[in-house]
Amino acid sequence: xxxxxxxxxxxxxxxxxxxxxxxxxxxxxxxxxxxxxxxxxxxxxxxxxxxxxxxxxxxxxxxxxxxxxxxxxxxxxxxxxxxxxxxxxxxxxxxxxxxxxxxxxxxxxxxxxxxxxxxxxxxxxxxxxxxxxxxxxxxxxxxxxxxxxxxxxxxxxxxxxxxxxxxxxxxxxxxxxxxxxxxxxxxxxxxxxxxxxxxxxxxxxxxxxxxxxxxxxxxxxxxxxxxxxxxxxxxxxxx
Amino acid sequence: xxxxxxxxxxxxxxxxxxxxxxxxxxxxxxxxxxxxxxxxxxxxxxxxxxxxxxxxxxxxxxxxxxxxxxxxxxxxxxxxxxxxxxxxxxxxxxxxxxxxxxxxxxxxxxxxxxxxxxxxxxxxxxxxxxxxxxxxxxxxxxxxxxxxxxxxxxxxxxxxxxxxxxxxxxxxxxxxxxxxxxxxxxxxxxxxxxxxxxxxxxxxxxxxxxxxxxxxxxxxxxxxxxxxxxxxxxxxxxx
Numbered sequence: 001x002x003x004x005x006x007x008x009x010x011x012x013x014x015x016x017x018x019x020x021x022x023x024x025x026x027x028x029x030x031x032x033x034x035x036x037x038x039x040x041x042x043x044x045x046x047x048x049x050x051x052x053x054x055x056x057x058x059x060x061x062x063x064x065x066x067x068x069x070x071x072x073x074x075x076x077x078x079x080x081x082x083x084x085x086x087x088x089x090x091x092x093x094x095x096x097x098x099x100x101x102x103x104x105x106x107x108x109x110x111x112x113x114x115x116x117x118x119x120x121x122x123x124x125x126x127x128x129x130x131x132x133x134x135x136x137x138x139x140x141x142x143x144x145x146x147x148x149x150x151x152x153x154x155x156x157x158x159x160x161x162x163x164x165x166x167x168x169x170x171x172x173x174x175x176x177x178x179x180x181x182x183x184x185x186x187x188x189x190x191x192x193x194x195x196x197x198x199x200x201x202x203x204x205x206x207x208x209x210x211x212x213x214x215x216x217x218x219x220x221x222x223x224x225x226x227x228x229x230x231x232x233x234x235x236x237x238x239x
Numbered sequence: 240x241x242x243x244x245x246x247x248x249x250x251x252x253x254x255x256x257x258x259x260x261x262x263x264x265x266x267x268x269x270x271x272x273x274x275x276x277x278x279x280x281x282x283x284x285x286x287x288x289x290x291x292x293x294x295x296x297x298x299x300x301x302x303x304x305x306x307x308x309x310x311x312x313x314x315x316x317x318x319x320x321x322x323x324x325x326x327x328x329x330x331x332x333x334x335x336x337x338x339x340x341x342x343x344x345x346x347x348x349x350x351x352x353x354x355x356x357x358x359x360x361x362x363x364x365x366x367x368x369x370x371x372x373x374x375x376x377x378x379x380x381x382x383x384x385x386x387x388x389x390x391x392x393x394x395x396x397x398x399x400x401x402x403x404x405x406x407x408x409x410x411x412x413x414x415x416x417x418x419x420x421x422x423x424x425x426x427x428x429x430x431x432x433x434x435x436x437x438x439x440x441x442x443x444x445x446x447x448x449x450x451x452x453x454x455x456x457x458x459x460x461x462x463x464x465x466x467x468x469x470x471x472x473x474x475x476x477x478x
Contacts, residue, residue: 010371019266021265021266022264022265022266023267023361024264024361025260025261025263025264025265026260026261026264026265027258027261027262028261028262097367098371099374099377100367100377100378101378103478104371105371105374105375105376106478108373108374108478109374109375109452109477112374112451112452112453112477113477118372118374119372119448119450120369120371120372120443120450122361122444123361125364125367128336128364128366128367129359129361131339132249132336132337132339132344132347132359133338133358134344134347135338135344135349135350135351135357136348137344138338138339139339140382140384141382142379142380142381142382142409143380143381144379145379170381199351204359205361209358212351213348214351238344238348238351238352239338239342239344239345
């Protein structure tokens, strides 16, 4: 008979410098502290987070297996080897929930293929927190990740999203690397309809959090302060 | 000068009978306990949850303003009146995060129109927890709420979702009222391609949680136990 396999716990972290107690449930913190083996996107940030919440094991005893954007399918068997040997592991990304907008899904998919149990922990998701605080349709929505870098492609994508909102009422969620926030915002101001509603959700879960929904013509009068701050952008129809 | 307005806190609750400490952060519990005025989808379930977590005020002193599927835009000014008078309120739905797959968005949208601050609390979202535990693409995804009740429309929608996955690789997330889970599952088994990958996420965050990803032909051999249990269904491509 095969030995009992370990469980892969999906370990959420804070979005930037917020207090873990404010965004991570006590039960999830307890699980995170108990583990010794982690599949991590970045060892340094994972160690910093685990040090902040405190661990049951000395920090030097923790073991990290790196899964980042350079990782390939061929690296995965080595990452999940402890799980196959019966050891529980944590999957931890640079910020927020793992396996969403990061390469963690590769480990999760391998777990399903190997009948290893996967348990997701509740934690902050800027996509969902932005959505519920936007006042937009929460019954149908799409997340698009980063918009194209190329200007022509980005404007084309914005037109597609605006049409989708108009046609279906479904909320469209997207983001940009912080240093390009201003440029994306300008594109929306210059190319979207004056009546199109945009929610800008900045510094979600941080002390400096600001979440505001306006039409394009209102935003033009009151532009947001988003330069280099983490932002989620939403286009939709107010309920 | 106008008086200072209150803040609307979006109060997450447990998904069914799980321990609040396991899915709700301590800071969010503290905020929830402090409030006296709630916009609630259902007074009974809101009271039951607040009683379970304990409140700073006697339960009989809590005030509830009902916002359910029968509510209309005309009811909203009465709901947000305390906020305009400077009183903080909580928005609370029947389960999980408010303003997603429930009518709470109506209150949130009214807050943005009245320049009332909205602060979302981290809590369990079966959509996002299902997504990260599926092993599917977490960079692009869509949530469709409930599929159509009419069989012909439902099969048509399933075909659209399957095509979307094939064309874009984006994960497609949907649900069904628990007593129709089996019927939706049969539709997928009978009408989707054998190689299409489906994740069935059942009883998310509960002791009985099971999250499994299989192709249709594997599911046919090992059907899941989903009768009348809360489920999230996902169609996608494993990372």
